[in-house]
Amino acid sequence: MEISSHQSHLLQQLNEQRxxxxxxxxxxxxxxxxxxxxxxxxxxxxxxxxxxxxxxxKETSQPATATFQAFSPDTFTVILDFVYSGKLSLTGQNVxxxxxxxxxxxxxxxxxxxxxxxxxxxxxxxxxxxRYFSLSDKDTSSNGVERPPFYGSGxxxxxxxxxxxxxxxxxxxxxxxxxxxxxxxxxxxPLASEQRKDAIKKTKHLRLSQPPQAVHLKSAQGEARPSxxxxxxxxxxxxxxxxxxxxxxxxxxxxxxGSDVTCRSFPDDLPRLRFRCPYCTHVVKRKAxxxxxxxxxxxxxxxxxxxxxxxxxxxDHLSSHFRTIHQACKLICRKCKRHVTDLTGQVVQEGxxxxxxxxxxxxxxxxxxxxxxxxxxxxxxxxxxxxxxxxWHLSEEENRSxxxxxxxxxxxxxIKQVEDSEEEEEKxxxxxxx
DNA sequence: CTGGGGAGGGGGCCC
DNA sequence: CGGGCCCCCTCCCCA
Numbered sequence: 086m087e088i089s090s091h092q093s094h095l096l097q098q099l100n101e102q103r104x105x106x107x108x109x110x111x112x113x114x115x116x117x118x119x120x121x122x123x124x125x126x127x128x129x130x131x132x133x134x135x136x137x138x139x140x141x142x143k144e145t146s147q148p149a150t151a152t153f154q155a156f157s158p159d160t161f162t163v164i165l166d167f168v169y170s171g172k173l174s175l176t177g178q179n180v181x182x183x184x185x186x187x188x189x190x191x192x193x194x195x196x197x198x199x200x201x202x203x204x205x206x207x208x209x210x211x212x213x214x215x216r217y218f219s220l221s222d223k224d225t226s227s228n229g230v231e232r233p234p235f236y237g238s239g240x241x242x243x244x245x246x247x248x249x250x251x252x253x254x255x256x257x258x259x260x261x262x263x264x265x266x267x268x269x270x271x272x273x274x275p276l277a278s279e280q281r282k283d284a285i286k287k288t289k290h291l292r293l294s295q296p297p298q299a300v301h302l303k304s305a306q307g308e309a310r311p312s313x314x315x316x317x318x319x320x321x322x323x324x325x326x327x328x329x330x331x332x333x334x335x336x337x338x339x340x341x342x343g344s345d346v347t348c349r350s351f352p353d354d355l356p357r358l359r360f361r362c363p364y365c366t367h368v369v370k371r372k373a374x375x376x377x378x379x380x381x382x383x384x385x386x387x388x389x390x391x392x393x394x395x396x397x398x399x400x401d402h403l404s405s406h407f408r409t410i411h412q413a414c415k416l417i418c419r420k421c422k423r424h425v426t427d428l429t430g431q432v433v434q435e436g437x438x439x440x441x442x443x444x445x446x447x448x449x450x451x452x453x454x455x456x457x458x459x460x461x462x463x464x465x466x467x468x469x470x471x472x473x474x475x476x477w478h479l480s481e482e483e484n485r486s487x488x489x490x491x492x493x494x495x496x497x498x499x500i501k502q503v504e505d506s507e508e509e510e511e512k513x514x515x516x517x518x519x
Numbered sequence: 520c521t522g523g524g525g526a527g528g529g530g531g532c533c534c
Numbered sequence: 535c536g537g538g539c540c541c542c543c544t545c546c547c548c549a
Binding site: 371372373376399400401404405 | 535536537538539
C-alpha cells in the first residue's frame with residue numbers, strides 16, 4: 086500500500102528543517118550569502134553536488150561547504166527552493182541565470198523546465214505579436230499571461246508537462262541575450278566563429294520575426310562543456326518538431342485545418358513560413374530545411390571528407406569541397422588564372438589537394454610529370470556518404486592507401502595527366518557522393 | 520593596411 | 535523528404 090502524500094510530506098519536513106537550520110550538515114556560500122542545506126538532499130538533486138559530496142565525504146567528516154561565484158544568491162535561492170519543494174519559481178528575469186546555474190549544477194530537470202519556459206515564452210510572444218497585428222484573435226483568454234510562474238517538476242509533478250507563463254517583463258529580457266549555450270553536460274557549444282556568424286545572421290532573421298527573442302545563456306563560470314552533438318541534435322530536432330507541431334506560426338501566419346498555412350493580412354509581404362528554430366528566431370518553410378538549419382546550432386557535421394578528414398554539415402558542401410579541393414574540377418590555372426583544357430594544362434597534386442596549372446606555369450615552376458596511380462587514389466579519396474558515426478567506409482586496404490596519401494606530405498608536387506572529359510568527371514564524383 | 524580571391528557555410532528553392 | 539544547385543556572406547590568406 087502506498088501513501089501518495091508521503092513524498093511531499095517528507096519534502097515539506099526537510100524544507101522545514103532547512104529553514105530552521107535543523108540537521109543541516111552542509112553550507113553553500115554564494116557571493117557571500119550562506120545557505121544551509123542537507124547533504125543527502127543536495128546529493129540526490131544535483132550531479133555537481135553528488136560529485137562534490139562524494140569526494141568530500143571520503144576526505145573528511147567535517148561539515149561540507151561549497152562556494153559559488155558563478156550565479157547570484159537569488160538564483161541559488163530559486164534552485165534550492167526547487168530542490169526542497171519541487172517548485173521552480175521562474176520569471177523572464179531569472180530564467181536564463183537559473184538555467185545557467187542548473188547547467189553548472191547538473192540538474193537536468195531544472196534545465197529542461199527552463200528550456201520549456203523559454204520555448205513557451207517564445208510561442209506566447211509570437212501569439213502576442215500575432216494578436217497585436219491581427220486584432221482579431223478569438224482565443225485571447227487561453228493565452229493568459231497572469232498565471233503564476235511556478236513549475237512543478239521532479240517529485241511533485243513529474244507527469245505534468247509544464248507550459249510557460251510569461252511575465253510582463255519578458256520582452257525586455259530577450260533583447261539582452263543572443264544565443265543559448267548547450268544547457269546540459271555533454272552538449273557542444275557551437276564554434277565561436279559560428280556564434281559570431283549566427284549573431285550576424287540573426288539580424289537578418291529579425292526582419293521576419295521581431296521583437297528579438299533569442300536567448301543567450303551565460304556559461305556558468307565560463308566553463309565550456311564537452312558535448313555530444315548527436316544527442317543535442319536529436320534533442321533539437323525533437324524540440325523543433327514539437328515547435329512546429331504545437332505552435333510555430335510566425336508573425337502574421339496561422340495554421341489552417343491541415344498543414345496548410347494561411348497568412349493573415351500583414352504589413353509586409355512575408356513568405357509563408359512555418360517551422361521555427363527553437364534556438365534562434367529563424368523560421369523556414371520546410372521541416373527538412375529546419376533540420377538542416379539546426380546543424381548550425383548543434384555543430385553536427387555528419388559528412389567527413391575521406392580525402393582530408395574535414396567534416397561538413399551538409400553533403401552539398403562536402404561535394405563542393407571535394408570537387409574543388411581534391412578533384413581539380415575547375416578548368417582554371419591556379420597560377421595565371423587562365424582557362425586550361427586537358428591539352429593546355431595538367432592536374433597538380435599537392436598532398437591530398439589537386440589543382441590545375443597550364444603548361445606554361447608548369448614549366449615556370451619547373452615540375453616534371455610524375456606517374457600517379459589515379460584509380461587507387463580516386464578510390465581512397467572520395468567523400469563519405471552521410472557518414473553519421475564518423476567512420477569512413479573504407480576497407481583496411483583502402484584506409485592504408487588513404488594514409489599513404491596523407492603521409493605523402495603536402496609539399497610534394499605530383500603531376501598527373503589531365504583526364505577530365507565530362508564523362509570522366511561524372512564518374513569520379515557521382516559514385517562516391519551518391 | 521588593404522583589396523582580391525578562395526574556401527567554407529547558411530538560406531532558398533527546385534527536382 | 536533528401537539531394538543538389540545557386541546565391542550570398544564571412545573569414546582567411548596572400549600579394
